[in-house]
Amino acid sequence: MSILVYSELKDGKATKSGLEAVSYAKKASAVLGGDVTVITSGAIEGDGGMGAYGADKILNASEATSDSQQLTRLVAAAAESTGADTIIINHDATGKLVAPRVAVKLNAGIVAGAIDVPSNEGGFKVKKGVFSGKAIAEVTVTSAKRVVSITPNSFGLHEAAGAGVVESFSADLGGAKVKVKEFKPTSTDGSIPLPEADLVVSAGRGLKGPENWGMIEELAKELGAATACSRPVSDIGWRPHHEHVGQTGIAIRPTLYIAVGISGAIQHLAGVNASKVIVVINKDPEAPFFKAADYGIVGDAFEVVPKLLEAVKSFKNN
Amino acid sequence: MNILVCISKAPDTTSKIAFTDGNTKFDENGVQFIVNPYDEWYALVRGIELKEANGGSVTTITVGGADADPIIRKALAIGADKAVRIDAAEGDPGSVAAQIAAYAKDQGFDMILTGKETINYNGGVVGGMIAEHLDLPYISLATKLDMNGGVAEISREVQGGVEVVEVDGPFVLSAAKGMAEQRIPNMRGIMAARTKPLEVVPAADVASNTAISTYALPEEKGDCTYVDADNPAELVRLLNEEAKVL
Ligand SMILES: Cc1cc2nc3c(=O)[nH]c(=O)nc-3n(C[C@H](O)[C@H](O)[C@H](O)COP(=O)(O)OP(=O)(O)OC[C@H]3O[C@@H](n4cnc5c(N)ncnc54)[C@H](O)[C@@H]3O)c2cc1C
Numbered sequence: 297m298s299i300l301v302y303s304e305l306k307d308g309k310a311t312k313s314g315l316e317a318v319s320y321a322k323k324a325s326a327v328l329g330g331d332v333t334v335i336t337s338g339a340i341e342g343d344g345g346m347g348a349y350g351a352d353k354i355l356n357a358s359e360a361t362s363d364s365q366q367l368t369r370l371v372a373a374a375a376e377s378t379g380a381d382t383i384i385i386n387h388d389a390t391g392k393l394v395a396p397r398v399a400v401k402l403n404a405g406i407v408a409g410a411i412d413v414p415s416n417e418g419g420f421k422v423k424k425g426v427f428s429g430k431a432i433a434e435v436t437v438t439s440a441k442r443v444v445s446i447t448p449n450s451f452g453l454h455e456a457a458g459a460g461v462v463e464s465f466s467a468d469l470g471g472a473k474v475k476v477k478e479f480k481p482t483s484t485d486g487s488i489p490l491p492e493a494d495l496v497v498s499a500g501r502g503l504k505g506p507e508n509w510g511m512i513e514e515l516a517k518e519l520g521a522a523t524a525c526s527r528p529v530s531d532i533g534w535r536p537h538h539e540h541v542g543q544t545g546i547a548i549r550p551t552l553y554i555a556v557g558i559s560g561a562i563q564h565l566a567g568v569n570a571s572k573v574i575v576v577i578n579k580d581p582e583a584p585f586f587k588a589a590d591y592g593i594v595g596d597a598f599e600v601v602p603k604l605l606e607a608v609k610s611f612k613n614n
Numbered sequence: 615m616n617i618l619v620c621i622s623k624a625p626d627t628t629s630k631i632a633f634t635d636g637n638t639k640f641d642e643n644g645v646q647f648i649v650n651p652y653d654e655w656y657a658l659v660r661g662i663e664l665k666e667a668n669g670g671s672v673t674t675i676t677v678g679g680a681d682a683d684p685i686i687r688k689a690l691a692i693g694a695d696k697a698v699r700i701d702a703a704e705g706d707p708g709s710v711a712a713q714i715a716a717y718a719k720d721q722g723f724d725m726i727l728t729g730k731e732t733i734n735y736n737g738g739v740v741g742g743m744i745a746e747h748l749d750l751p752y753i754s755l756a757t758k759l760d761m762n763g764g765v766a767e768i769s770r771e772v773q774g775g776v777e778v779v780e781v782d783g784p785f786v787l788s789a790a791k792g793m794a795e796q797r798i799p800n801m802r803g804i805m806a807a808r809t810k811p812l813e814v815v816p817a818a819d820v821a822s823n824t825a826i827s828t829y830a831l832p833e834e835k836g837d838c839t840y841v842d843a844d845n846p847a848e849l850v851r852l853l854n855e856e857a858k859v860l
Pocket of ligand 1 (some may be wrong): 358499500501502503512525526528529539540541543544545546556557558559560561562563564577579580582583595596597598626651
């Protein structure tokens with residue numbers, strides 16, 4: 297038995313998602329046995345930081361690619377060369393391109409969006425969120441090989457020593473059919489991308505108009521948080537589409553979610569209820585969101601948020 | 615342009631989620647089924663818009679029993695030209711993808727569109743699996759799709775931004791928000807849908823590699839701790855000392 301992880305590199309280092317996948321694999325290896333090998337592509341600096349999270353071996357293909365067919369050939373070749381029967385990939389933008397393809401190529405069952413490490417009692421089983429976070433399913437995989445893609449932030453980073461040996465690796469990747477023309481960063485001001493954020497400040501229709509978002513952005517900035525919004529807010533065009541969280545937007549699981557002037561409709565909750573701690577600020581004490589909240593303030597956002605901002609500032613200064 | 619759109623049946627977003635048979639089956643009692651929103655609002659509508667602009671036809675495909683027919687009729691009412699239902703019990707994502715790929719293999723589709731995931735199983739893997747079966751390029755989480763001659767220009771969400779890519783057809787794509795605006799079927803569409811073909815084809819012989827063994831509901835939250843609106847500093851203290859998130 298052996299475990300193969302696909303991790304992306306950025307500036308020579310594993311991304312946060314990549315490290316989470318390595319951490320997960322290390323934990324899974326305690327259940328399944330075997331070593332943890334990582335496959336990466338593109339320039340790597342040292343072991344890319346992955347040895348410290350449990351990577352025993354890192355196979356590095358020098359040529360970087362983001363084409364799903366090429367990446368699939370790379371991961372499948374690494375799986376073959378290491379004899380891996382469990383392939384672990386993050387359920388992020390790249391993972392969503394690659395994991396399903398790798399599963400077909402290896403004739404492996406796939407569990408997409410795992411939220412816990414596998415158990416191996418009475419068959420290989422992994423838990424994942426279903427019904428947009430309203431339930432959890434335990435999926436049994438019956439094939440000899442399996443692909444598990446893990447929900448970002450569901451497992452976290454856990455240091456655990458691995459040998460961290462780096463070897464170069466090459467495979468016939470074929471040509472790329474998808475040509476990348478341009479990359480447009482979501483924000484150029486260095487603010488945090490929503491799916492990766494640990495802290496999120498979100499606001500809804502209760503804010504009345506786009507001109508009132510300044511205080512939300514300021515609070516987010518002070519906390520080092522990303523900003524998000526409810527669906528009607530992005531539909532009317534007060535905020536960009538990529539900030540829309542919920543059942544039909546992005547599903548997130550930050551450690552802290554602060555919801556301002558959001559009612560907490562079931563479709564909104566579906567995308568945020570996996571957050572570790574939820575704070576709700578709403579002037580309506582009957583707002584359904586309070587039922588899902590850990591902490592609540594019943595009050596007018598236009599009075600509460602500026603005061604909260606001051607409180608956060610003085611907390612930061614002490 | 616010959617477009618295939620994958621349509622799946624999903625419980626309405628307000629459905630109460632409950633299970634039966636020792637937590638092994640979703641309780642469909644009183645549940646209203648809809649077209650999976652990503653399939654309908656984004657993939658299907660964009661497919662129809664492209665057909666309206668460039669000519670061709672939009673076919674929907676669904677793996678499932680006759681109980682899926684009402685949602686298939688809705689897709690026809692919105693503007694698809696014809697529908698195919700593969701007569702197999704809806705299984706795991708691997709078998710659904712294998713069924714669709716087996717059908718699509720020699721139909722000469724220029725593109726195959728899916729929603730980014732279903733709102734019941736939240737896997738988001740069917741499109742990628744179809745692409746691998748058919749050895750086609752795959753673009754996930756697409757927010758924009760334009761055709762310039764035979765070349766598609768697609769924007770997709772990636773970590774920290776949006777990537778704009780170009781691909782020659784045929785290809786498989788999964789659609790996210792931004793791709794199109796929801797369309798409400800009108801009376802004429804609903805009448806026309808009754809006469810559009812819904813072809814039922816037998817299932818291919820494909821295996822399942824996964825099965826859901828049990829379901830559970832998430833742990834209930836404890837009670838909400840209220841903080842006075844005049845004293846947000848107390849909230850900051852609680853988040854720091856009690857919840858340990860600051
Ligand atoms: C199929 C489907 C999918 C959907 N998917 C999503 C989704 O993914 N994400 C999503 O968010 N929604 C989704 N929705 C919409 C959802 O049902 C709600 O309509 C939406 O979440 C409401 O947004 P809101 O809370 O911002 O606005 P509202 O419902 O208008 O609520 C505004 C809240 O602000 C409070 N408020 C007003 N003024 C103040 C003030 N001065 N200070 C403090 N509080 C104030 C009010 O008390 C109220 O609770 C979906 C709906 C459908 C039908």
